Amino acid sequence: MASDGKITKSGAAKEQSRFNIVIVGGGSAGIATASSIFKRNKKVSLTIIEPSDVHYYQPGWTMVGGGIFSVDFTRREEKRLIPGRAKWIKAAAEAFDPDNNLVVTADGQQIGYDVLIVCPGIKLDWKAIEGLPEALGENGVTSNYRHDLAPYTNQLVEDLAKGRALFTQPPMPIKCAGAPQKAMYLSCSRWEKAGILHNIDVQFHNAGGVLFGVKEYVPALMEYVERYNAHLNFESTLVAVDGEAKIATFEQKTGDKTKRVQETFDMIHVVPPQSAPDFIRSSPLAAENGFVDVDQATLRHIKYPNIYSLGDACSAPNAKTMAAARKQAPVVAVNALAALEGKPPAADYDGYGSCPLTVESGKIVLAEFGYGGKLLPSFPTWLIDGTRPSRLAWLLKDTILPPVYWHGMLKGREWMVKPHQIDAD
Structure with missing residues (x-):
């Protein structure tokens, strides 16, 4: 493999398997996108490349630190979350060859794709x-x-x-x-x-x-x-x-x-x-800042039209939150399926992200905003005024959002995040 993250010709092997869609990353973004894709097209061949056995609801860790949730409450087995129609390649992605539509894994597999979706998260x-x-x-x-x-x-x-x-x-x-x-x-x-x-x-x-x-x-x-x-x-x-x-x-x-x-x-x-994961920063997919170089509205790669990225690894200037990935996943699902048919992106993303700021036990300032800091509240101010601490917002964080994550977002149920069509008013 070359130092720039590409697969060298001398070392390249023939692809060992090929799929309509390959998703790199089986976290929140990857599983939600896969589920949204299957919701629209059950016949597509799709694989998720993910090395971890365990999946965590990471927004819950603040509550664990606050003595409100247990760690077990935030943990599930990865195999129970991967959509049944998807193939799970239990390996770490290591490099990309976008000119030949290939992903190489750390254990030497070469996976071919028609459309690639990159969402491996962020490096701590x-x-x-x-x-x-x-x-x-x-x-x-x-x-x-x-x-x-x-x-x-x-x-x-x-x-x-x-x-x-x-x-x-x-x-x-x-x-x-x-x-x-x-x-x-x-x-x-x-x-x-x-x-x-x-x-x-x-x-x-x-x-x-x-x-x-x-x-x-x-x-x-x-x-x-x-x-x-x-x-x-x-x-x-x-x-x-x-x-x-x-x-x-x-x-x-x-x-x-x-x-x-x-x-x-x-x-x-x-x-x-x-920062962006090392294998992203050293790849031909990276922007100057190391993250996957995408158009902030369509989340399509700037150079490679059959590659999309979302979640913490993409370069879009939104807040890197689970709520952002939840909004991005249906957009990428729609656009990836359009790309399979040789069509341009059909949906766009407004930069939405949410940050429930737990200011005291029982109250939250529910920050919801998009690109440029534009306020994008999900609820009328008479119900939840996001600029003020609210007990109802705490109920949302404490009781409602965890099941929405496990049983909604990861299952392709797009409650309150239906993708915005580009040609829509």
Whole structure:
């Protein structure tokens, strides 16, 4: 294989199998898209390339860290979720040869396709923070971005009676951009109820320059920042963790100058830097930023018309959330089937994403927005005003969305996400 992610001619083997549609990635986006495709065409031949045995409802990990869900509640066997009409190739994709319509897997399989859909998720780069991989899971160092660590977050919050709690957010893009501060709010809510919040120095270190990227939601969030007396540190990027010494090192920008600042902690919730998976970044499918280079409306590859991408791995400038993948999946399903017939894309995507910001136990600020920060609420404001904390929005997150995920989205039931037709008004 060449260093640019293509299959070299000298090393290329003949394709071992061929399908109408090949989906790389069996997470939320991949399974939802496959199910939406079969909903429209049961005769299409389709395979999903996915190495994992276990599938997680990742939006639930914040709730695990908050002591609301158990890890088991967020976990299912992959084989039970793959659509029955799909073939599961249990392997990791390694490279692409788009000129010959081939995907090569890590175990050497060469899979041919008429249409390719790429949705392997995003890379969590734990190693990008010095000392972090060794520190995780002990000495107060945790993260809700790993299912095995979210219960440790819950334990730390439960056990902490006084001291300093740090919460960090890396540079964008990251999946679920609200999750770093959601961990802080849920922790503070519990300390407040226990009557010990005044004993805890809460700090939020954000590599970015604003609390949230869509300004309409900031006033409600700031009310909670002030209520919990959390200290905001913008343009403050975590670069190192010493677990045994309980010291976190940040690079902080002030104007044109950058300085290193060390903070002691009793607990620290870390969100790792994130990027496109290595095999995507080194492939001919990658945009300059490393993600799959797509048109943001049709989600079709800029160069290869029979390739689509969605979810966290695509370059579209939407928020990387499960809600975005849920909206994207029917669009890609419609367009992939059109491509099979040699037709242009028939549906488009408006950039919709949702971030239920758990500001306290029992209340959520339901951020819903599309490209350019345009507000795209799913409900009338008299029912749920997304710019204000709501108990009904909590009910949505706590009770309604998990079954919608397992029994709706992953089954191709497109409740409230019917694809918008390009020729429609």
